[in-house]
Amino acid sequence: FAVSVLERRPPLASTARRAGWVGCNILLEKIPQDARIPVVLDGHARKPREVRSAYERLKPLEKLNVEARGWTLDVLNVVRSLRQEKFSLSDVYAFEEKLGGLHPKNLHVRDKIRQQLQVLRDLGLLHFLGGGHYRFA
Numbered sequence: 001f002a003v004s005v006l007e008r009r010p011p012l013a014s015t016a017r018r019a020g021w022v023g024c025n026i027l028l029e030k031i032p033q034d035a036r037i038p039v040v041l042d043g044h045a046r047k048p049r050e051v052r053s054a055y056e057r058l059k060p061l062e063k064l065n066v067e068a069r070g071w072t073l074d075v076l077n078v079v080r081s082l083r084q085e086k087f088s089l090s091d092v093y094a095f096e097e098k099l100g101g102l103h104p105k106n107l108h109v110r111d112k113i114r115q116q117l118q119v120l121r122d123l124g125l126l127h128f129l130g131g132g133h134y135r136f137a
Helices: 048-063 066-081 089-093 096-102 109-122
Strands: 006-008 024-026 086-088 126-130 133-136
Touching: 048 066, 066 089, 066 096, 066 109, 086 089, 089 109, 096 109, 109 126
Parallel strands: none
Antiparallel strands: 006 024, 086 133, 126 133
C-alpha cells in the first residue's frame, strides 16, 4: 500500500491492554482500480489464472520503496480520475497542487510526475505516444 491510502487512527486509551497502540484504516476508495485484484467479480469467482495474471502485472510495484510506490499509485489515481483513454502531460500537470499536497517534502512535483508516468509506462500500464501524450495499455 501507499502511505496516502492509510488513515491513522487515534491511539488506544490508557485503560486498554495495548495502551498507546496506534492502528490505521485502509482507505479502499483511494486504491487505484489498476492496483486492485478482484477475486470475485459480478458475483462470480474469477479463474485462478486470471487472478495470478493480475497479480503478476502488479508484482513489480513491490520492488519500489514505499515512498516511490506512493507517488506511482497517486499519479495513477490522478490519471484514472481524468476518465480518458488518452491524455497529455498537461492534463496531469493540472493536479500538481494536489500531488504536492500529498507529498509536501517534494519541491519538484512536475519532474516527479514525468518520472512516475515513465514508471507506469515501464510497468506496462501506459503507452507513451510521443509529444507528451499517453494512453492506457
